[in-house]
Amino acid sequence: MLIWAMCLPCLLITTVSLAIAGVSAYLIAFIVIVLSLLCIFVVVNNKQNSAHQIRTLSNILESMISGDYTLRGRLPSDPAFQELLNLVNSLADSLSLHKIEAQESRQLLERIMEQMDAMVIATDHHGIIVMANDSARKLLFKNNDIKAKLPLNQLEVGLKISQAESGIIDFNHPLLRGEHFLFKESFLSEGNPHQLYLITSAERLLLEKERKAWQSLLRVLSHEMNNSLTPIASVSQSIKQKLQTQDKPLNRESLLMGVEIINERASSLSSFIASYSQLSHLPSPNKTTFNLKDILIKNAQLFESFNLLLSPSSEAFPLITLNVDKQQFEQVLINLFKNADEAMANSLEKNISVSCNIIDNTVEITIADTGMGIANQDNLFVPFYSTKPQGSGIGLALCKQILFNHGGSITLKNRTDIQGAQAVLILPRAKHGGHSTGYQIDSKN
Secondary structure, three states: OHHHHHHHHHHHHHHHHHHHOOOOHHHHHHHHHHHHHHHHHHHHHHHHHHHHHHHHHHHHHHHHHOOOOOOOOOOOOOHHHHHHHHHHHHHHHHHHHHHHHHHHHHHHHHHHHHHOOOEEEEEOOOOEEEEEOHHHHHHHOHHHOHHHOOEHHHOHHHHHHHHOOOEEEEEEEOOEEEEEEEEEEEEEEOOEEEEEEEEEEOHHHHHHHHHHHHHHHHHHHHHHHHHHHHHHHHHHHHHHHHHHOOOOOOOHHHHHHHHHHHHHHHHHHHHHHHHHHHHHOOOOOOEEEEEHHHHHHHHHOOOOOOEEEEOOOOOOOEEOEEEEEHHHHHHHHHHHHHHHHHHOOOOOOOEEEEEEEEEOOEEEEEEEOOOOOOOOOOOOOOOOOOOOOOOOOOHHHHHHHHHHHOOOEEEEEEOOOOOOEEEEEEEEEOOOOEEOOOOEEEOOO
8 A cells, every 4th residue: 555655646647747748648658557466566575475474474383283293494684574474483483492391390290190000080170080000090980091081070989089088098999999089189180170189008108107106116115115114123033032031130121122122113113104104194285375475484483593585586576476286285295394494494594486487377486505516317206215314205206296286396406506405396376477576685683
């Protein structure tokens, strides 16, 4: 249209000029026809070139949309359009590389899944199975035919899998028997919600954990039993020999001392068994909501030999509320404060600092002391293991069990800034909480 807009006025001016100059009408008609044909040729040729450029670009984009990134465009006669084609070619190269990487990653993931003993199942938003590894296909489908597009809840085992919550579940199926661990997680695919199921046998893992637990328990039991039975056997043998000797008078005080030793070791053994009963019969937590700062102050006042410092990460110490069993949590604090107090027996500055961080719906509580630190970190939570002369070895194991029952955890390690140890507690946070100003507490007061 632009070419026609330029050519038509030129033709009109040329015709009028020739007519005024008195040129023959035949010559004027001939010149007009030649110029008109020339304009038509220019217009048609330009339109064809533009159409060719557009078709070239369209073909490349269409092949990219269909997933074929091998097509490239070349048009050296038009440098301006070639710049656009170069950008499109670079885009095709980049998409081709990403496609190859995605295919390789998918193939690697599929190979890993096929070699897994665990069963992996994925369902779409309608509950239809869209992916299953070899272990899952053998269980769910006949002849490994996953193309049947069956809903998971219409299969015998699949109904139990889809209705169960994450955790340990017991199966009673010819191909799936015993306790298994089920992991469920939601994810998005193409904008639609999907469900991922991971099922693995729990018996092997539980048996291995049970074996290690029994080994640790028997090692400690053997140690404690020998500590009590060895003196009992020695003293009783000595008393027996004195009673069998008839030619010497019996020493009443010596016999009473031997009986006292036997009674003392028997009482110690009885207390040891009572401690084991306390750990194995811990009641379920009765959760209530309370303020963390208040309970820290309350339990710190039970000790007179150290200062409790609230060391906030910001200008204000957070006024955090917890949703746990108050009595059991107090027992955890008392055990940790007592251990820290004993560790700081020879320290010049006896300070215990407490800091808190809120991470999502949990509270991270760090209790740090300035004591001698932890010498043996491998057996910290082994029941009845203690490095203290009068220690029962029940405190830290009890703390760990209490936090585990609350869905939390505890870790102990040496401090990196100064000498001392620190305990990190993870606990669920109550839904409502506030903030207050920070301060320092002297437990002596």
